[in-house]
Amino acid sequence: IPIADINTELVDKVNFSKVADYAISLMNDFSSGKYDKIEIIYNQFRNAAIQILQTEQYLPVPKAASSIQKKKGNTSSTVHDFIFEPSKEEIVKELVPKSLKVQLFKAVLDSIASEHGARMTAMHKATDNATELLRVYRIQYNKARQTAITNEILEIVGGAEALKG
Template identity: 50%
Template sequence: MANLKEVKQRINSVASTQQITRAMKMVAAAKLRRAQERILKMRPYSQKLTAILDEVVSSMGGELEIAYAEKRPVQKVLIVAMTSDKGLCGAFNSNILKTTSGLVSNEYKGKDVTVLPLGKKAFEFFTRRDFRINGDFFEIFKDVSYEEVRKIASFAMEGFIKREFDEVVLVYNHFRNVATQDITVEQFLPMGSLNTSGTEAKPTDYILEPSKEYVVQDLVPTALKTQFYKAVLESNASEHGARMTSMDKATENAAELLKELKLMYNRTRQAAITSEILEIVAGANALEGN
């Protein structure tokens, strides 16, 4: 049985760890509230913009060829993997890394694949392994803003137009709630919903000025950048939700461990007292016998 000093040291150590995990949970909760507000405000805008674009394109009946919707044989692929900069958020990062590695090894096996890591964990993971990566944007989560995300989206879009990539895929955690984040593999380019060749024009209630073509050419890049920004916000909110849940569980586990250690401490203390009493009694009996 451990002595009292060792048990006391373990109690102090676990109590200190519990204070840290509780503080990290509170910080994650504060960050989550802000991130959740941003994604909840972004979703309706992104969905409405996509709906408008789909209706306008459908009304044209394939009259306009859209470069971002061009489908061609897939030989060169860009995979954008979104993780966090820090750990202590459960399986948040490992799920993304495992999914991305699976895509490279299975679905895109034999293809020319480039990984664009967003987040320090993804950058470190793919740098240590035999992956071709572009590490220009991995620090995006230090300050998530539309302007910074727009640069990354523009890089992917320009690469697609220049035929440097035949397909661009986003791998991220979709934020459902604090305790649930869904791994999402989303095709960013080509824009499948805009493949309208051979379809009949559908009537629309929109009045478009100066022309449908002009509006579509302006809307498509905006819609793509908004889609990319929404994915980054989803990942950011998911990270804070995963960390908050993880730290909450860690705090609960520390409380359970403290309970067990205190019980062990009391038992050890009682055993030591009992042992001292027995020694005293044995000494007294020996003196009486003499």
């Protein structure tokens, strides 16, 4: 699958309007037929030590599980008829673009949080390693210093004995 676009500018200075504009351009490109399918790939933040690489279908919007079950003939779930005001089509026309903007913004925020978590974990490990190195070097320094002091004392005592004798 060829990658048509990579946008890393969205995470430089996170801004919902910038992400929303990019989402609109993706929707327009999809509507015009430039792309058959759009997937977003990002790091999902779990915690500072765990980030999960995610791939989500962005466009066309995946169908909900309930509508897929109805098509397969699984009618175990109760289906309710609702009256929509305005019409279902108008609601979908209004909500889908907003939902797609928020979905893309969430992916950007997750990626940023994942990056900060990974950096925080790396810095914590670096600090621990530096502390351990400092402890090792301090012991080596003290041993060398003690050896130098002992040798100096031995020379002084040896010189004093030579003068006596």
